[in-house]
């Protein structure tokens with residue numbers, strides 16, 4: 001399975017450890033990480049998507065949970081890598097920073113508001129993703145077109 005290019009670029013040289021993929025969908029990132037030796041936990045509220053993840057990579061631990069309802073506990077200093085790709089839930093970000101081990105990283109990709117489209121709670125404004133992660137140490141920050149959509153992309157460590 002092909003991961004998101006931004007995830008691939010910033011995870012390919014990391015030593016495998018414990019990874020969490022939130023709102024994993026059918027697992028493009030989770031499956032790729034598992035194939036590279038990561039111990040992956042993948043969360044989504046779609047049972048069908050999680051079944052596809054397990055089919056592609058049986059070692060991935062899947063959790064059926066509504067993240068907006070707080071049904072999955074990220075925990076404290078549990079993860080070497082947390083990936084959130086093409087899913088925006090602002091109140092997860094402080095929890096993600098707390099959930100990372102001191103040298104851990106979060107790789108996050110969210111949709112950006114595009115002029116001419118209606119504003120949506122699922123899109124960030126320019127600069128917003130950086131502000132949302134202001135409590136962390138930002139290693140990479142990008143905004144702009146990627147894979148045919150305007151996105152904001154960040155790699156961040158706990159502050």
Ligand SMILES: C[S@@+](CC[C@H](N)C(=O)[O-])C[C@H]1O[C@@H](n2cnc3c(N)ncnc32)[C@H](O)[C@@H]1O
Nearest residue numbers: 023024025044045046065066067068085086087
């Ligand atoms: C656009 S897909 C992105 C999937 C994957 N991360 C990727 O990059 O291809 C968004 C995913 O978020 C999941 N999702 C949306 N709201 C959710 C919620 N409240 N709790 C858990 N998963 C949710 C959907 O089921 C879907 O799989």
